[in-house]
Amino acid sequence: MGFILNQQALNQALRELGKTYTMYAPKLYESGANFSDLDLTRYGIVTAIEDVVFNAKSANSPKEALQPPSQALFHFNESEVTEAYNASRAPEKKPLVFLRACDIHSLKRFDDIMMGNGSPDFFYQRVRKNARFVLMPCKTAFSSCFCVDMQANQTDDYDFSIEPSGGEYRVNVKAQDMADVFRAAGAKEAAVDVPFVTETETRVNFSGKLNDAQSPALAALPMWQEYDARCISCGRCTFSCPSCSCWTMQDIFYTDNGKAGERRRVWASCMVDGYSDVAGGGAYRKKNGERMRFKVLHKVYDHKKRYGHPMCSGCGRCDDVCPEYISYSATLNKLDAALQAADGGGK
Numbered sequence: 001m002g003f004i005l006n007q008q009a010l011n012q013a014l015r016e017l018g019k020t021y022t023m024y025a026p027k028l029y030e031s032g033a034n035f036s037d038l039d040l041t042r043y044g045i046v047t048a049i050e051d052v053v054f055n056a057k058s059a060n061s062p063k064e065a066l067q068p069p070s071q072a073l074f075h076f077n078e079s080e081v082t083e084a085y086n087a088s089r090a091p092e093k094k095p096l097v098f099l100r101a102c103d104i105h106s107l108k109r110f111d112d113i114m115m116g117n118g119s120p121d122f123f124y125q126r127v128r129k130n131a132r133f134v135l136m137p138c139k140t141a142f143s144s145c146f147c148v149d150m151q152a153n154q155t156d157d158y159d160f161s162i163e164p165s166g167g168e169y170r171v172n173v174k175a176q177d178m179a180d181v182f183r184a185a186g187a188k189e190a191a192v193d194v195p196f197v198t199e200t201e202t203r204v205n206f207s208g209k210l211n212d213a214q215s216p217a218l219a220a221l222p223m224w225q226e227y228d229a230r231c232i233s234c235g236r237c238t239f240s241c242p243s244c245s246c247w248t249m250q251d252i253f254y255t256d257n258g259k260a261g262e263r264r265r266v267w268a269s270c271m272v273d274g275y276s277d278v279a280g281g282g283a284y285r286k287k288n289g290e291r292m293r294f295k296v297l298h299k300v301y302d303h304k305k306r307y308g309h310p311m312c313s314g315c316g317r318c319d320d321v322c323p324e325y326i327s328y329s330a331t332l333n334k335l336d337a338a339l340q341a342a343d344g345g346g347k
Contacts, residue, residue, distance in 0.1 A: 001172075001173050001179055001189065002168055002170065002171060002172050002189065002190050002191055002192025003124055003170075003171040003173065003179075003182045003183075003187035003188060003189055003190065003192065004168055004169070004171070004188045004190045004192070005168065005169050005182065005186075005187045005188070006167070006168055007049060007050065007167075007169070007171075009067060009137060009186050009187055010047050010049050010162075010169050010171075010185070010186045010187075011049055011185070012052075012185040012186075013181050013182050013184075013185040014049060015047075016126055016181050016184065016185070017096060017178075018047060020093060020094060021093055021094050021095065021096035021132065022046065022092075022093040022094070022095055022305075023045065023046050023047065023096045023097075023098070024043055024045060024046070024062065024064075024065035024095060024096070024097045024098065025043065025044075025051065025052040025053075025097070025098035025136075026041050026042070026043060026052065026054075026056065026057075026058040026124055026136075027041065027042065027043065027045075027046055027051055027053060028040075028041055028043070028053050029041070029046040029051070030054075030234060031040060034165050038315040040059055041053050041056040041057070041058050041059060042060045043058050043060055043061070043062050043064055043065060045158050046098075046125075046305055049162070049169065052098060053163075053210040054136060054163075054164055057142045057144075057145075057315075057316070057317070057318070057320070058317075059240065059320065059321060060239075060240055060317075061103065061106070061241060061242035061317060062097050062107075062242060063106075063107075063242050063245075063276075063317075064094060064102050065082060065095050065097045065131075066097070066107075066110075066124065066127050066128055067110075067114075067123075067245075067247075068324065069125065069126070069239075069266060069267045070265075070266045070267075071084075071089055071122065071264060071265045071266075072084040072262050072263070072264050073262075073263050073264065073265055074262065074263055075261070076241070076259075076260065076261060076262070076263070077259060077260040078083060078259045078260065079210060084262070085122075085123065085126070086187040089274040093132045094130040094132065094173065095127065095130070095132070096130065096132045096133075096134060097131060097133055097134065097240060097274060098134045098136050098162075099117065099133055099134065099135060099136065099137065099158070100128070100135070100137075100138055100315075101138065101147065101152065101153055101154055101155045101194050101196060101197075101312055102136070102145070102147040102150075102152045102153065102242075102313040102315045103242050103313070103315065104135065104155045104157050104311040105147075105150075105152035105155060105313040106152070106156065106241075106242035106243040106315065107133075107242070108157075108309075109243035109303065109307075109311045109313065110242070110243050110245055111128065111307070112306075112307045113245045114128070114245055114313075115128065115337045116307070118300065118347075121313075126298075132159045132175070132178075133157070133158045134158060134159065134160055134161065134162055135155065135158035135160070135161035135172075135194065136161070136162065136163075136165045136195065136331065137161055137194050137195050137196065137273065138153075138195070138197045139195045139197070139267045140272075141153075141197045141200040141201065141202075141204065142316060142319055143201050143316075144202055144316030144317075144327075144329070145197070145200050145201075145202060145314060145315065146200050146202045146203060146204045146316060146329050147197060147200065147232055147270040147313060147314035148197060148199065148200050148313040148314070149203055149204040149205075149206070150158070150204065150310060150313050150314035151309075152198040152313035152314055152315075153196055153197045153198070153200075153314075154175070156181050157176050158173040159172060159173070159174060160172060160173040160175060160178045160321045161192075161194050162181075163192075163194070163195070168181070170190075170191060170192045171187065172192045172193075172194050172291075176211070178187075179335060182241065183241050183243075184283075190225055191194075200314075202316065202319075202329050203333075204288070204314070204329050204331075204332045204333060205332075205333050205336050205337075206332075206336060207336050207340055209302060209336060209339035209340055209343060210300065210335070210336065210339060213301075215295065215301075215338055217297055217342070218293075218297055218301065218335075218339075219293060219297075220294045221335070221338050221342070222291040222294075222338075223334055223335065223338050224290065224292060226289065227288050227289040227291075227292040227293075227326070228288050228289040229288075230288075230326055231271070231288040231291070231292055231324060231326060232287050232288070232323070232324055233271055233272055233273050234271070234272075235269035235271045236268065236294070236318075236321045236322060236323065236325060237271060237317075237322055237326075237328065238269040238271050238316060238320035239267060239269060239317075240294065240320075240321045241315075241317060241318055242268070242313070242315060242317070243299075243311050243312065243313060246267070246268045246269055246270060246275070247265050247266060247267055247268050248250040248266060248275075249263060250263070250264045250266050251264075252264060253262050253315075264330075269331060270285075270291055270294055270295055270298070271288075271292070271294070271295055273298075275291075275336065276291075288294055296328070296331055296332070296335065298311065299311040299312040300332060300335075312328075313328075316328075317331070332340070
């Protein structure tokens, strides 16, 4: 079902939803960019529709709404350990997250790891099961997007969608309880179609060679050596990626004797030096090119072998944030070209 609302009516509906949900959406932060006074669009808490940025891509990913960069798991002192989550306390507001189609697909990939990889992650699952989602339709793609080639440009997995149109807002609703909120706000019922991107400026080519390739052959390709010099292992690509889920542990001590403090889960990255270190001073991936190889193949080869779809959804954030201008989409095209060359040009 669909509705057409003006700004006042939509904000009335959002205020009603705000009683139950904390709303997260792309938001403009003036002079908020790192190391500069440039404006920055990133995810944050919003309370009104005018806070939501529809015409720019967020620099960070919406996964922050479901798994924050730093999260306390338990507190400890000399005599006891206390879970940071107390099931008996009053429940917090549930997350209502504004997402583009590619990000909804990325969330499925995130779920693969956090809830479909052995035992479900307790801390993620308790937030995820209560989360609701708002689709932000894209009529046209941003310059670095390649969602169509990753088959992540369309989705039906949302509670309602919002599209600005000529001073009004077109809303397509799939959840009945959400429809009741819009009716109560005086929304006018109408047929509302949801637009989806069908073409992108950036393209990724998959000839089919990747599906047939074997891991040793992929790892031995000389193309990875290029990134020993180009990549600086800053990890910005993976931290901005909506489907990357790696994390590590940190203990924070409140006292000098180390007997009181908390254990926190913090984001980590396979691209950062030290992530693959093991006891005895060993490391599985010492060179930057080896880390690049692992990231790329994990996203389009390993994850697909295990779950039936690639980990990457083509949002292009990694291309946007890389300080060395390394393009992930270009790397995928190089990989396909290298596989074709290794196979004699496909003959």
